[in-house]
Amino acid sequence: CALPIYDASITLQEQLKALTTEDDNVAAKILSYNRANRAVALLCNHQRALPKTYEKSMQNLQAKIDEKKAKISEAKKELKVAKAELKRKDDEKSRKEVEKKKRLEEIGR
Numbered sequence: 001c002a003l004p005i006y007d008a009s010i011t012l013q014e015q016l017k018a019l020t021t022e023d024d025n026v027a028a029k030i031l032s033y034n035r036a037n038r039a040v041a042l043l044c045n046h047q048r049a050l051p052k053t054y055e056k057s058m059q060n061l062q063a064k065i066d067e068k069k070a071k072i073s074e075a076k077k078e079l080k081v082a083k084a085e086l087k088r089k090d091d092e093k094s095r096k097e098v099e100k101k102k103r104l105e106e107i108g109r
Contacts, residue, residue, distance in 0.1 A: 008040045015039045075105040 015036030020029055051057075079101035086094040 008044055011040045011043050012036050072105070075101065079105050 016032060019032035019035055024032065079098070082094070082098045082101045086098050088094075
């Protein structure tokens with residue numbers, strides 16, 4: 001903003017006039033104020049800073065994703081082994097094991 005305080009003040013006043021009426025209840029007025037304040041922030045190019053814990057949160061999420069991928073990979077391997085066992089034995093126990101492994105793999109997706 002060239003004149004940040006002036007621009008922000010004028011923009012806030014204009015937005016509040018446009019967004020509110022005298023009949024609005026307190027909740028509606030607060031909502032209008034927040035919307036007007038957002039417009040001022042956009043005008044002044046204010047950007048919300050990343051939280052201090054952002055990097056740690058992203059690391060934790062990536063760890064969970066990696067863990068889930070490993071579980072899916074393991075389930076696929078177990079399903080492959082169970083299918084091979086079914087071909088070799090072709091018994092009810094092997095069929096049930098294949099079905100169980102298929103369900104585990106589907107849940108992992």
